[in-house]
Amino acid sequence: MTRAELIRQIKKKRSFLCVGLDTDITKIPPFLLKYKDPVLEFNKLIIAATADLCVAYKPNVAFYESRGASGWECLIKTWELLPVDCLNIADAKRGDIGNTSSMYARAFFDPSSSGMGFDAVTVAPYMGKDSVVPFFEFQGKWVIILALTSNTGSADFQNITSDTGFQLFEQVIQKANAWGNIENTMYVVGATRGEAFAIIRKHAPDHFLLVPGVGAQGGSLVDVCRFGMTPDCGLLVNATRSIIYASNETDFADKARVEAQLLQKEMEAELVKAGVIV
Amino acid sequence: MTRAELIRQIKKKRSFLCVGLDTDITKIPPFLLKYKDPVLEFNKLIIAATADLCVAYKPNVAFYESRGASGWECLIKTWELLPVDCLNIADAKRGDIGNTSSMYARAFFDPSSSGMGFDAVTVAPYMGKDSVVPFFEFQGKWVIILALTSNTGSADFQNITSDTGFQLFEQVIQKANAWGNIENTMYVVGATRGEAFAIIRKHAPDHFLLVPGVGAQGGSLVDVCRFGMTPDCGLLVNATRSIIYASNETDFADKARVEAQLLQKEMEAELVKAGVIV
Numbered sequence: 196m197t198r199a200e201l202i203r204q205i206k207k208k209r210s211f212l213c214v215g216l217d218t219d220i221t222k223i224p225p226f227l228l229k230y231k232d233p234v235l236e237f238n239k240l241i242i243a244a245t246a247d248l249c250v251a252y253k254p255n256v257a258f259y260e261s262r263g264a265s266g267w268e269c270l271i272k273t274w275e276l277l278p279v280d281c282l283n284i285a286d287a288k289r290g291d292i293g294n295t296s297s298m299y300a301r302a303f304f305d306p307s308s309s310g311m312g313f314d315a316v317t318v319a320p321y322m323g324k325d326s327v328v329p330f331f332e333f334q335g336k337w338v339i340i341l342a343l344t345s346n347t348g349s350a351d352f353q354n355i356t357s358d359t360g361f362q363l364f365e366q367v368i369q370k371a372n373a374w375g376n377i378e379n380t381m382y383v384v385g386a387t388r389g390e391a392f393a394i395i396r397k398h399a400p401d402h403f404l405l406v407p408g409v410g411a412q413g414g415s416l417v418d419v420c421r422f423g424m425t426p427d428c429g430l431l432v433n434a435t436r437s438i439i440y441a442s443n444e445t446d447f448a449d450k451a452r453v454e455a456q457l458l459q460k461e462m463e464a465e466l467v468k469a470g471v472i473v
Numbered sequence: 474m475t476r477a478e479l480i481r482q483i484k485k486k487r488s489f490l491c492v493g494l495d496t497d498i499t500k501i502p503p504f505l506l507k508y509k510d511p512v513l514e515f516n517k518l519i520i521a522a523t524a525d526l527c528v529a530y531k532p533n534v535a536f537y538e539s540r541g542a543s544g545w546e547c548l549i550k551t552w553e554l555l556p557v558d559c560l561n562i563a564d565a566k567r568g569d570i571g572n573t574s575s576m577y578a579r580a581f582f583d584p585s586s587s588g589m590g591f592d593a594v595t596v597a598p599y600m601g602k603d604s605v606v607p608f609f610e611f612q613g614k615w616v617i618i619l620a621l622t623s624n625t626g627s628a629d630f631q632n633i634t635s636d637t638g639f640q641l642f643e644q645v646i647q648k649a650n651a652w653g654n655i656e657n658t659m660y661v662v663g664a665t666r667g668e669a670f671a672i673i674r675k676h677a678p679d680h681f682l683l684v685p686g687v688g689a690q691g692g693s694l695v696d697v698c699r700f701g702m703t704p705d706c707g708l709l710v711n712a713t714r715s716i717i718y719a720s721n722e723t724d725f726a727d728k729a730r731v732e733a734q735l736l737q738k739e740m741e742a743e744l745v746k747a748g749v750i751v
Binding site: 217219255257258260261262263264265266267268271286288289290291292293294295296298299301302305308309310311319320321322323324325326327341344345346347348349350351352353355356357358363366367370407 | 495497533535536538539540541542543544545546549564566567568569570571572573574576577579580583586587588589597598599600601602603604605619622623624625626627628629630631633634635636641644645648685
């Protein structure tokens with residue numbers, strides 16, 4: 196999905212919601228356990244209940260990988276279910292030396308190799324340029340680079356100030372800006388650090404940001420938008436647990452829709468406030 | 474495998490060789506393509522040809538993942554083949570927020586969940602403490618944290634000097650030393666940066682180091698040992714391409730053995746020189 200198409204979907208759906216599919220087989224409603232692949236059935240119903248309210252889905256690869264080869268089958272089948280009018284993000288946090296990152300890129304971008312062709316993958320920047328650029332070799336795909344994450348441990352290294360006066364996450368953005376462009380690069384910036392969006396926007400005024408941490412992790416949507424929204428919106432705000440685990444009963448998909456709708460309405464108000472839509 | 478057992482194997486086999494299983498289906502001898510799973514057949518013969526010469530195997534997860542669910546099946550079956558007298562390392566470079574890292578830990582450490590129970594997994598530290606500690610929750614396992622990697626891009630961030638005067642890779646070691654201990658933590662340090670081992674040993678005098686970059690990537694075994702070896706050896710030096718792709722013919726396993734033997738002999742000489750063995 197191109198940047199222009201993503202912006203078009205945001206304006207059309209009046210939403211910049213990304214729904215995280217961190218589907219844990221031990222947390223889904225018990226009545227689903229009768230299905231051959233309960234996680235897939237869960238995902239199918241969550242997607243059906245939320246597809247008109249969000250512009251992106253983000254399966255968290257770890258939750259599938261933890262179930263071995265059958266988990267990968269489920270991830271592939273989940274990818275097949277994802278609607279074409281939503282950006283499909285593999286949240287994988289991969290990154291390795293060049294020839295290995297090329298293999299990870301194939302895993303998530305090349306259906307002829309792996310069975311999956313996500314639009315975007317999250318990438319960890321610790322190993323530097325040659326660990327990231329192989330992901331850019333796939334045309335029309337997005338590389339979403341970790342900058343400032345939503346967890347408490349993010350302060351351990353991401354906030355280290357170098358002798359140039361910039362924090363590590365700023366240097367990641369400064370360097371990565373030269374590896375890709377605003378048509379193929381996003382940054383991960385946690386919602387739990389609302390004030391940091393002002394710093395981020397100094398370095399990446401136009402990039403889309405993927406923002407986890409609203410909801411269960413405690414981030415404020417209003418703060419994120421105040422400091423992070425651009426004339427093109429420039430934000431994909433992810434919510435996972437508050438939506439997908441809204442109920443543990445047979446009504447889980449309806450309840451997920453209610454939660455997604457609440458967020459969509461808040462997002463619509465922010466988009467109007469910022470003049471992205473009228 | 475405990476640290477004491479690893480040291481015992483190093484002394485017994487007179488080797489600290491780790492064989493990388495970055496098995497690329499497009500690079501293996503064509504005659505293997507007649508098998509149902511050519512990569513598994515290749516791995517089986519490489520393992521049989523080298524098991525007495527090395528103390529560790531390190532499948533590179535990307536190479537399996539790139540082939541989707543069938544690649545994961547192959548990774549699981551490869552893990553089943555790995556000998557018990559060798560440390561089995563999943564080279565996965567994972568790391569995410571706590572609940573997600575727990576899932577990655579299950580993927581590689583918990584056979585009841587994923588079908589695999591590696592002894593060790595490589596972890597990327599960018600997201601800090603809570604992204605790493607879930608891997609320590611599995612008793613008897615090793616967490617191998619990226620410190621200073623072997624690729625050119627490593628200089629982009631790992632060598633950034635902070636206002637405390639330490640480079641990022643030094644701060645990773647300083648902090649991670651407090652998360653685990655020498656019985657359950659190793660660091661990745663690329664052989665391409667021989668002189669850096671002196672700095673590493675100031676921060677981690679006793680930790681085992683996993684050292685990629687000898688062979689195809691150009692690192693010097695002699696330099697690594699001069700600056701990095703401890704009285705317990707303290708090194709696992711990985712070689713991949715020089716061993717597993719030593720020949721593209723039916724003799725590939727024999728040629729792999731010859732290459733592994735050359736490295737084992739060099740390693741034996743270094744172990745004797747350092748007084749680790751007589």
